[in-house]
Amino acid sequence: MNIKEILTRKEKDKLFLMGNEAAVRGALEAGVAVASTYPGTPSSEIGNVLYVLAEDAGMYFEFSVNEKVALEVAAAASASGLRSFTFMKHVGLNVASDSLMSVAYTGVRGGMVILTADDPSMFSSQNEQDNRHYARLANIPLLEASSPQEVKDLMKYAYQLSEEFEVPVILRTTTRVSHMRGIVELGALKKPKSKGHFDKDPQRFVPVPESARVMHKNLVEKMDQIGVLSNNSSLNHLFENESSVGIITSGSAFNYVMDVVEEYKLPVNVLKITFSYPFPEKRVLEFLENIEKVLMVEEVDPIMEEEVLAVVGKHQLNKKVHGKLDGTLPRIYEYSPDIVLGGVSKMMGLEMPVTTDSNSVELPKRPPTLCPGCPHRAAYFEVKKAAEDLNLDDLIFPTDIGCYTLGIESPYEIADYLLSMGSSIGTSCGFSKATDQTVVSFIGDSTFFHAGIPPLINAVHNKNNFVLVILDNRTTAMTGGQPHPGLPVDGMGLEAPEISIPAIVKACGVELVEIINPLNVRNSKEIFKKALQFNGVAVVISQYPCMLIKGGSQKGKNIIISVQDDKCTGCETCVLELTCPAIYTNEDGKIRIDPLMCRRCNVCVQTCPEKAIRAKRINNNRGEEE
Amino acid sequence: MNPYNIYISGVGGQGIIKTSVIMGEAAMKSDLSVVVGEIHGMSQRGGVVSTQMKIGDSHSPIIEKGKTDLLLAFEPLEALRAVNMINKDSYVVTNTSSIYPFNIRQSEYPYPELSTLLEELSSHAKKVIDLDADGIAKEAGHILAVNMVMLGAAAAVPGFPVDKETIIESMQNNLPEKSISVNLKAFKEGYRVCSSNI
Numbered sequence: 001m002n003i004k005e006i007l008t009r010k011e012k013d014k015l016f017l018m019g020n021e022a023a024v025r026g027a028l029e030a031g032v033a034v035a036s037t038y039p040g041t042p043s044s045e046i047g048n049v050l051y052v053l054a055e056d057a058g059m060y061f062e063f064s065v066n067e068k069v070a071l072e073v074a075a076a077a078s079a080s081g082l083r084s085f086t087f088m089k090h091v092g093l094n095v096a097s098d099s100l101m102s103v104a105y106t107g108v109r110g111g112m113v114i115l116t117a118d119d120p121s122m123f124s125s126q127n128e129q130d131n132r133h134y135a136r137l138a139n140i141p142l143l144e145a146s147s148p149q150e151v152k153d154l155m156k157y158a159y160q161l162s163e164e165f166e167v168p169v170i171l172r173t174t175t176r177v178s179h180m181r182g183i184v185e186l187g188a189l190k191k192p193k194s195k196g197h198f199d200k201d202p203q204r205f206v207p208v209p210e211s212a213r214v215m216h217k218n219l220v221e222k223m224d225q226i227g228v229l230s231n232n233s234s235l236n237h238l239f240e241n242e243s244s245v246g247i248i249t250s251g252s253a254f255n256y257v258m259d260v261v262e263e264y265k266l267p268v269n270v271l272k273i274t275f276s277y278p279f280p281e282k283r284v285l286e287f288l289e290n291i292e293k294v295l296m297v298e299e300v301d302p303i304m305e306e307e308v309l310a311v312v313g314k315h316q317l318n319k320k321v322h323g324k325l326d327g328t329l330p331r332i333y334e335y336s337p338d339i340v341l342g343g344v345s346k347m348m349g350l351e352m353p354v355t356t357d358s359n360s361v362e363l364p365k366r367p368p369t370l371c372p373g374c375p376h377r378a379a380y381f382e383v384k385k386a387a388e389d390l391n392l393d394d395l396i397f398p399t400d401i402g403c404y405t406l407g408i409e410s411p412y413e414i415a416d417y418l419l420s421m422g423s424s425i426g427t428s429c430g431f432s433k434a435t436d437q438t439v440v441s442f443i444g445d446s447t448f449f450h451a452g453i454p455p456l457i458n459a460v461h462n463k464n465n466f467v468l469v470i471l472d473n474r475t476t477a478m479t480g481g482q483p484h485p486g487l488p489v490d491g492m493g494l495e496a497p498e499i500s501i502p503a504i505v506k507a508c509g510v511e512l513v514e515i516i517n518p519l520n521v522r523n524s525k526e527i528f529k530k531a532l533q534f535n536g537v538a539v540v541i542s543q544y545p546c547m548l549i550k551g552g553s554q555k556g557k558n559i560i561i562s563v564q565d566d567k568c569t570g571c572e573t574c575v576l577e578l579t580c581p582a583i584y585t586n587e588d589g590k591i592r593i594d595p596l597m598c599r600r601c602n603v604c605v606q607t608c609p610e611k612a613i614r615a616k617r618i619n620n621n622r623g624e625e626e
Numbered sequence: 627m628n629p630y631n632i633y634i635s636g637v638g639g640q641g642i643i644k645t646s647v648i649m650g651e652a653a654m655k656s657d658l659s660v661v662v663g664e665i666h667g668m669s670q671r672g673g674v675v676s677t678q679m680k681i682g683d684s685h686s687p688i689i690e691k692g693k694t695d696l697l698l699a700f701e702p703l704e705a706l707r708a709v710n711m712i713n714k715d716s717y718v719v720t721n722t723s724s725i726y727p728f729n730i731r732q733s734e735y736p737y738p739e740l741s742t743l744l745e746e747l748s749s750h751a752k753k754v755i756d757l758d759a760d761g762i763a764k765e766a767g768h769i770l771a772v773n774m775v776m777l778g779a780a781a782a783v784p785g786f787p788v789d790k791e792t793i794i795e796s797m798q799n800n801l802p803e804k805s806i807s808v809n810l811k812a813f814k815e816g817y818r819v820c821s822s823n824i
Contacts, residue, residue, distance in 0.1 A: 001651060001799060016651045016660070041666055123665050147661075147685070180687055181647070181662040183654050255686030262683075263690075337690045359709045359746050364733040366703070368638065368673030406671065410732045480666075572731075581672055581728040596769060 026155025031190030034077035040089030043117035080196030111159035120334035296323030373599025375544035386528035422451025567612035629682035636700025641773030663687030771812035778816025
């Protein structure tokens with residue numbers, strides 16, 4: 001499939017779509033006029049697709065500097081009467097949450113949907129928080145999707161709901177839904193409004209105490225009305241099996257439940273909750289009427305389980321509620337058909353066949369790592385060597401969120417403390433005050449724009465003492481290479497002003513600001529030494545483009561880097577300290593460089609203590625030496 | 627139709643996701659239901675990548691342990707890592723070209739001998755078909771066609787629910803035009819080698 005087919009294909013056509021792609025089609029069918037995000041897995045592909053399609057679709061899309069700004073852009077568009085869409089990974093909603101709480105109060109005019117992509121089991125996140133809590137915290141409606149088709153359909157429904165009640169709606173997916181592909185039947189496209197108009201109404205849009213009190217009252221009344229809707233919604237669907245045992249489930253967990261129920265022909269009634277907040281209490285009460293016990297199957301927290309326990313308590317029902325709280329199912333991580341089957345068997349006292357075939361060979365792990373030629377690897381190597389030269393051995397390395405977090409792995413071990421986006425700098429302030437240890441902190445370019453600037457101001461103003469390394473690889477690499485404000489291109493691929501990181505750093509009052517090319521090892525090491533000896537906040541901006549993006553080093557295509565066996569003493573500095581995936585030891589114990597993986601960054605050539613690695617020019621593209 | 631379960635495993639950058647998209651679209655063209663589960667993000671960058679696919683009636687793409695019909699491994703160590711997904715009736719197609727974990731020298735366990743990997747796999751499966759997919763891809767014109775070698779091999783496995791021609795059609799819709807001839811050559815050679823080993 002060509003990605004443009006998400007826009008060009010007609011009603012009733014079928015496409016094989018990822019959940020994230022289906023979300024885009026849903027936005028197009030709903031006539032979304034403004035969309036905004038900060039990239040974050042598992043939601044990133046929504047932005048990647050909009051980057052390609054937005055202009056042709058006649059809508060506006062941006063990669064905002066962070067999720068809070070993204071949500072604010074969408075909120076203002078909705079207040080101006082346009083349909084708006086903001087989407088982010090689960091922890092992104094933490095960043096946006098301050099304004100989320102207020103937009104719940106002010107409400108919206110054009111429909112506003114906030115898609116949160118949660119990450120149970122933490123495939124690419126620092127936690128597995130369950131963002132269904134946010135619907136309760138903000139007191140706004142919540143829909144939960146199980147499949148790409150549902151993601152698309154719920155997007156459209158969410159806009160109707162949002163406009164009917166003038167309230168923002170949260171659509172929650174999880175990794176397994178965002179990154180699931182399935183067949184999606186398309187609906188008709190809707191042309192977005194080109195411009196809105198903001199009609200002033202300060203009593204509604206400015207939550208000062210007096211007006212906010214009224215807004216909160218209105219919100220609670222609206223949510224009571226929406227509760228009637230969720231109780232009667234066909235989105236909360238019963239799969240009747242005339243059983244005295246029930247399962248209540250939502251999201252991806254619903255899929256596992258149905259697979260297991262169908263495969264093992266389990267006699268259970270299943271209630272799928274899709275319109276999950278306001279919690280459909282009456283619907284659940286009806287469901288419980290004919291059953292004796294119920295298993296709650298949800299990811300990750302026991303949110304519906306507690307709601308159901310409340311229903312049982314309130315109505316003094318004699319029903320058993322099983323789930324996470326009584327240990328029938330695990331309280332952490334994502335579920336799977338195996339886990340659900342285990343829970344159902346436990347509740348129903350069934351014996352299920354055990355099919356765990358394990359192998360008798362111990363296998364080495366395969367952790368992800370920095371790519372061959374990655375400029376971060378060079379910077380890490382140089383910092384360590386600079387510290388060694390200065391006999392500094394008690395260093396703390398606060399780190400941040402991006403590819404460079406992979407520095408946690410052996411042999412780099414250059415990631416000591418991490419909380420969230422931008423925390424490298426804030427925590428460096430704390431370490432610098434709390435200890436006499438040397439603090440060297442790492443943050444990426446996109447992360448610096450996202451949340452690095454206020455803590456840097458804090459660092460200078462409060463007279464901290466540490467080295468900050470801004471690893472500027474000219475992209476948002478870990479999420480797939482999205483642009484950010486430091487690049488001359490915007491979220492629709494159009495030309496945009498480039499914001500200078502060195503100028504920002506200087507404007508924050510930093511006195512020692514150095515820019516290095518990390519692939520120049522000797523020079524970079526000297527600059528790191530200078531920064532380490534500086535008293536105050538020193539910032540080293542390590543500038544080299546990511547090897548994965550256009551403009552990443554393809555230089556020297558006619559150069560091959562290889563080991564000269566007569567000079568190599570087998571010290572293994574390259575394999576044990578630099579540890580580039582392109583360098584390996586062959587069956588004969590010789591060091592070799594894989595020419596297909598090598599990006600000719602030349603760092604191994606410069607760091608080999610025996611000068612045994614050499615770059616040679618070749619005269620054709622078959623790898624033959626001149 | 628009862629789902630036909632395919633577990634694809636390998637290393638980030640080998641083209642595994644593209645392979646599953648091509649398979650999935652081919653299944654859709656054959657009027658079969660299909661769901662695929664992928665993991666993106668941190669699992670790239672040389673880490674383990676796996677996708678799971680069910681062709682037939684199913685809600686979730688996640689395969690129960692031991693219920694895989696076909697394990698398609700782009701790397702032999704990753705074949706064995708997925709062994710708890712297969713059973714004595716499963717087919718395994720594995721590439722024999724190893725990719726060592728980047729920090730294998732710091733690893734608690736060594737990279738096993740290829741013969742050990744294949745023996746262990748054989749003891750858990752109905753049939754293991756091993757092929758030098760990297761070599762076949764290079765022969766066809768480009769190492770990056772390794773995923774199409776594996777796709778071709780998969781299409782030759784008895785019971786694979788989508789026919790070869792429909793997969794080729796799907797390849798044409800999903801691969802850049804300039805690389806299609808190399809990819810087709812790789813696909814056909816993978817198909818041939820696997821067929822002759824069944």
